[in-house]
Amino acid sequence: MRRVLLCGVLLVASCGWAGADEGEDDRPPGAPTGVTAEAGSATSVHVMWNTVTSAARIAGYEVYRGHRKVEDVPGSAHMADVTGLRASTVYVFTVRARDAEGRLGPGSREVRATTPAAVAADRSAPTRPGRTTGRTVGSRAVQLSWSPSTDNRAVVSYDVYQGSVKIHSVGGGQTATVVTGLRPGSRYAFTVRARDAADNVSPDGAAVRLTTAPGADDGRDTAPGDFRATTHRADGAYYVDLSWIPPRVDGVVTEYGIELDGRPATSLVWGGTAPRERASHSFYAGRDSGVEHRVRIRARLPDGTWGAFSVERTVTTGDTVRP
Known part of the structure; x- marks a missing residue:
């Protein structure tokens, strides 16, 4: 078979001959990709990124607001909530990976999020999300969807929980999401809560219990x-x-x-x-x-x-x- 060298033209790509060995160096981890930031309330922003692959195990991720480190999460996570922010403010975030040897990789590209305006004396929580449904996607992912909540002002975000642990947030205009990184042949319970700009949180929506498919994932x-x-x-x-x-x-x-x-x-x-x-x-x-x-x-x-x-x-x- 003729070997063809594939290289990105419009992309920053890793290029090499088929079958070349990879990951056998002693360099620090690369910069996280796919970084996004979205306001969760008037005082919080949810930052998410893609897991970094590295020759050495990733021990943690550091989230920076401007030049200041504001969150430090374990290597198994690829999201963090940054709290204690000001309303109606633009914030800039970057993320860096740290491997098990303590080496810190370069920062990701900058992402921006604007917190919404604060609502004075808002003590009314959104209604619980309705008609929550879900389905498995092979053995390592599930898709969840729900009916929108209502609020006396506006729903800013929805928080997704796996059991009692918050695993993700999406914007208030989004009523579906895909959760990946699950284990094959395992049973999970997911719930969704709505949040407004004043950080009032709704009751849990109905729990969705799903069992991922066993064995290898056809995905x-x-x-x-x-x-x-x-x-x-x-x-x-x-x-x-x-x-x-x-x-x-x-x-x-x-x-x-x-x-x-x-x-x-x-x-x-x-x-x-x-x-x-x-x-x-x-x-x-x-x-x-x-x-x-x-x-x-x-x-x-x-x-x-x-x-x-x-x-x-x-x-x-x-x-x-x-x-």
């Missing part, structure tokens, strides 16, 4: 959707053009793995803002026409695990995609 709902592959010719050479829809998960997918002809080829890592709708990428495939390739792609989920592969497409240089 079909974590696979990139509507995956397409074609070829084109430019300057006497052929290129394979890929496009797909990122899987719908909590957080931002910034890394994808490409498999070419049944072997891992490379990872694509977005250095800027990763697409949330259709994504695309092209790579060099040589100068000969009539060469057949099989290609598929998968996403690294925000919890650090790999999602399922897309459908496999077969392309021939000088030809178009075969369904």
Whole structure:
């Protein structure tokens, strides 16, 4: 099989020959990707990021507000609530990973969040979220949805709990989410609470009890959707053009793995803002026409695990995609 070097054109990508060894260095961890920040109330912001993969175990993450460290969470977490903030204020956050050797990686890109205005003498909590439902997504994820709460002012966010532990927050206009990083064949109970700008919290919505599928995860709902592959010719050479829809998960997918002809080829890592709708990428495939390739792609989920592969497409240089 002809080996093809895959490199990001518009992406900051990790490029290498198929089969090359990775992760065998002594460098500190990389910068967290997929960092987002969203106000949870007039005095709090929820910060979330993708789990960093490293040759050494990640021992923790440090969250910074400007240049000041405000949160320190264990390596198993990829989210934190920053509290004690001022209303109607813009805040800038970054996140750094720390490995088991104590080495601190570089800061992530900056993200901004604006806390809403405070509401004087607001003691009225939102109503409980209604009609909470859920379904398993393979063996390592669940999808939750609920009916919106009401408030005398406005619902600013929804907090998702796994048992008694808060595991995530979403904006007040969002009524569905995907929870990843679960264990196969395990039973979980999830509840949702609504929060307003004054930090009044609703009663729990109805508990949703779900059991993840046993064994290996086929993860079909974590696979990139509507995956397409074609070829084109430019300057006497052929290129394979890929496009797909990122899987719908909590957080931002910034890394994808490409498999070419049944072997891992490379990872694509977005250095800027990763697409949330259709994504695309092209790579060099040589100068000969009539060469057949099989290609598929998968996403690294925000919890650090790999999602399922897309459908496999077969392309021939000088030809178009075969369904």
